[in-house]
Amino acid sequence: MTTSLITGGAGFIGSHVAKHCLAMGHKVIILDDLSGGFEDYIPENENASFILGSITDAELVKKIFLDNKIDYVYHLAAYAAEGLSHFIRSFNYTNNLTGSVLLINEAVKHKVKCFVFTSSIAVYGKGQLPMTEEMVPTPEDPYGISKYAVELDLKAAHEMFGLNYVVFRPHNVYGENQNIGDKYRNVIGIFMNQIMQGKQLTVFGDGTQTRAFSYIDDVAIPIAKCINIPESFNEVFNIGADKPFTVNELAEVVCNEFGVKPNINYLSARNEVMHAYSSHAKAHRVFGAPTGIQLAEGIKYMADWAKKVGARQSKEFGNIEITEKLPDGWNIKTSN
Numbered sequence: 656m657t658t659s660l661i662t663g664g665a666g667f668i669g670s671h672v673a674k675h676c677l678a679m680g681h682k683v684i685i686l687d688d689l690s691g692g693f694e695d696y697i698p699e700n701e702n703a704s705f706i707l708g709s710i711t712d713a714e715l716v717k718k719i720f721l722d723n724k725i726d727y728v729y730h731l732a733a734y735a736a737e738g739l740s741h742f743i744r745s746f747n748y749t750n751n752l753t754g755s756v757l758l759i760n761e762a763v764k765h766k767v768k769c770f771v772f773t774s775s776i777a778v779y780g781k782g783q784l785p786m787t788e789e790m791v792p793t794p795e796d797p798y799g800i801s802k803y804a805v806e807l808d809l810k811a812a813h814e815m816f817g818l819n820y821v822v823f824r825p826h827n828v829y830g831e832n833q834n835i836g837d838k839y840r841n842v843i844g845i846f847m848n849q850i851m852q853g854k855q856l857t858v859f860g861d862g863t864q865t866r867a868f869s870y871i872d873d874v875a876i877p878i879a880k881c882i883n884i885p886e887s888f889n890e891v892f893n894i895g896a897d898k899p900f901t902v903n904e905l906a907e908v909v910c911n912e913f914g915v916k917p918n919i920n921y922l923s924a925r926n927e928v929m930h931a932y933s934s935h936a937k938a939h940r941v942f943g944a945p946t947g948i949q950l951a952e953g954i955k956y957m958a959d960w961a962k963k964v965g966a967r968q969s970k971e972f973g974n975i976e977i978t979e980k981l982p983d984g985w986n987i988k989t990s991n
Contacts, residue, residue, distance in 0.1 A: 762812075777802060779799075873945045898949075
């Protein structure tokens with residue numbers, strides 16, 4: 656039986672990838688520290704096992720590869736709060752870069768067939784729109800920098816050791832199993848959580864910034880299935896929705912699904928890219944047409960799920976390294 660290691664498999668995208676890998680007949684080993692995921696997101700399946708731990712634990716990572724014949728690595732574990740990454744630089748690079756390199760080392764040593772890495776369109780920075788894979792990335796925040804560094808390291812590992820890889824650059828993914836209690840990232844989850852708690856919606860800036868919000872199935876399914884498509888090996892793919900919406904338009908759609916009128920508290924703008932959306936022509940050519948699920952339909956699926964699980968309390972990030980210029984609205988407690 657094919658064995659796949661899925662890091663971050665108790666998290667949002669990772670739990671969906673795990674589900675699809677199991678459907679493909681894989682034995683799945685999930686490694687997750689539950690910092691952003693939940694154990695009840697792990698698929699209930701006799702071929703799924705869970706290891707509580709971090710990709711930054713070098714001895715644990717080594718042991719997993721020694722104890723199991725890993726055929727494929729799906730690396731989704733990361734601390735993906737892009738805006739917060741400016742203020743947690745050491746934490747960001749330890750978790751998103753150093754931890755990734757530990758996995759790459761073991762994948763090389765144990766002759767893994769393919770290393771599938773979930774990067775981000777954060778690598779592009781303020782590139783031309785739409786963002787295409789041919790552009791030279793110029794990331795503008797530590798999160799994007801760490802993701803691009805892993806991409807470069809995978810390319811180097813392939814050229815030196817023959818490790819096959821596939822890199823996906825998803826963006827603004829939403830859907831069932833998202834951590835709606837995380838106040839630092841995932842605007843759709845934040846909106847839903849705020850509505851269910853009777854709070855104002857918080858928007859950084861004037862809400863005219865645009866993003867293409869991507870339903871989970873348009874991301875998780877190609878990630879899971881890429882290992883069966885040799886044409887995808889050693890390539891980079893943008894993946895997600897094609898049509899951008901303003902954050903104000905998004906608020907309207909989310910509020911409509913909950914039967915409320917938008918009540919928005921506009922906060923000071925953050926240091927972030929104003930407009931970000933990418934071309935997916937390459938992914939469509941290799942993986943086929945997307946699901947066709949549009950924003951309103953995807954929001955309905957997620958809202959139905961969110962209403963069942965209910966509002967969640969955000970965990971405070973307890974190790975802010977730089978307190979200067981922290982954005983309004985996060986209300987982060989600092990001891991500095």
